[in-house]
Amino acid sequence: MNLKLFLLTAAVLVAASCATSDYVRPPPRKAIHFPWDAKASPDPTQVHISLAGPKHMRITWVTTDKHSPSTVEYGTSSNNYTSKAEGETTSYTYLLYSSGKIHHTVIGPLEDNTIYFYRCGGQGPQFQLKTPPSQFPITFAVAGDLGQTEWTKSTLDHIDQCKYDVHLLPGDLSYADYMQKKWDTFGELVQPLASARPWMVTQGNHEKENIPLLKDSFVAYNSRWKMPYEESNSVSNLYYSFDVAGVHTVMLGSYTDYDQSSDQYRWLKADLSKVDRERTPWILVLFHVPWYNTNEAHQGEGDEMMSAMEPLLYAAGVDVVFAGHVHAYERSKRVFNGKSDPCGAVHITIGDGGNREGLAHWYKKPHPDWSVFREASFGHGELNIVNSSHAFWSWHRNDDDEPVKSDQVWITSLSGSGCLAKKDYELRKMLLEP
Template identity: 30%
Template structure:
């Protein structure tokens, strides 16, 4: 801790002139399952306090299992259920290895519901990022795109062509976060994958870039999508799953995450048509999603038919189980803003 001997530099970017800078640094050559101490900053602006994190566990069984906190639809709030989730995360912080937030992150796009005439989008996003720093300072915080990351649609944004253009098509989301899409041949933070321990995690974009994608229908004022050529997301997904299956002797589990459910208490035809056959073909174990502010878990399902019932339904199934974890605490349209 008293001997910080390595340095790494990165990049800085912003998407609004009078807004926060966002800094991203990639640290190379970390050993798996090791604790590293760090501080952020530069000699001119100063440095943060020293914090620590543990690098990802490898696939060697000697590393043992891991624990992840998986949820969606949280949102920033000074009260309500979101506070309960934050307190719970703080309580279990030392027990979990990383957090996986399956979309609808800070709900900055809903800030206008509490103050319709002012521009609060950036204030809420900044507040949220500070609000979760008690977790992110020491734990990986993996994210994927939800519908509430798509754009700012407040009156202030809709009447300003500058704000509307600069805060559309997941711009804030893709600037504020930096997921490992480069190392997994993905596309920005929209689709990518990573390994942790004995599992391979795949992130898909349930909002755009497939036939009848929900956010792809928005426009012409608030268009979303076009992150790849037609069919590119599905081509990438199949290539990633092929590679993951080739490495299954080392990492036997494959988990996929997307914001919208494929199956919950209802079915979602466009997602089923786009993704389900690939999940089946490459033996995806579980698909995690949010969007619906509840918890549900299915039996292994394929083409709207349950494959296995009973206590042993999750033992060597031939189809994917679907888990909705959208109850992180968003009290949409009911809680006070910052």
């Protein structure tokens, strides 16, 4: 793009973004209902895929037949499977509920930016996936707090229209809330998208589902949505990282220990210390509870985690932070320690995927300097990272089933700024602290 045209376009887009929007979203829509089928079957259901280390993909599915094999056959031609992989299985019980057989099988090595055809368990339908590119450009679809309502379906339909490579979900997936069959119906709902592009998720409060003395937290979530935590040297499925194209993405847990003596904090320090900004010039971070939030909902809930971890993210030069939890949309300027800071991260709250609890309509007034745009609407976001220095972010509200682009901005990576040399020193200093 011509430099003058590029700068003019960027200026216009930034100017177009206002502090608040007067748009008011209609009320929540009804929950989606699924027919009950109790028959045992070896056919795969709830198929979804996720990244599992360089050039590998994890295929996850559920069968009601306990004897179904955990094999995946795959190849680059339809119905011509030239490779085969064997995986692992798990299952769980939850009070009177017993899950099906949950299969996790890693396939690869795979070619980048390539369409693969695959079949799970040696029978059933053929699925198709596309691996992400190895270099820029790359596009991420982002939507949190999905649930299983008609608004969720609208959001998923709009994401399906986006030519994205990876879906990022900052917590609150199924809204099962102890009703385990809703995990199964959620898997059915997202299968058309989640079986075709990798979905990278982290946990929210609706995934906890703990019952004191009876059930630990995150049993269903950890069993069904296995992420590449082992591949990124984490000891917990609740936090991990992955590289794709030139982007290092860190998924953190808002509902597991995060203070400076915790395993998660120590892992985060080690993970960020190994980031090579020549190889991955962009750093993204996701977690559920927002640190920067001007909505009346969930005020202050992220303060302790922010106090513990924000200095690490700042020192590492994190570019964008995505959060959910608040059922509305908000975008900040680059910010650190409660103030606008050109070397801080852009914080985006996007907990508006379509959940049954409705929207968080009320915002604090006046808004602080760092809050650029905020609106209580259902929708999704798209982050198109064009090259090592520039990315285009857009947020699309559902707007009565039409994906209206309501907020948009160009973002420049900190990897090419004067901030990074300073941050390299700060990060090294922090890593040497006890």
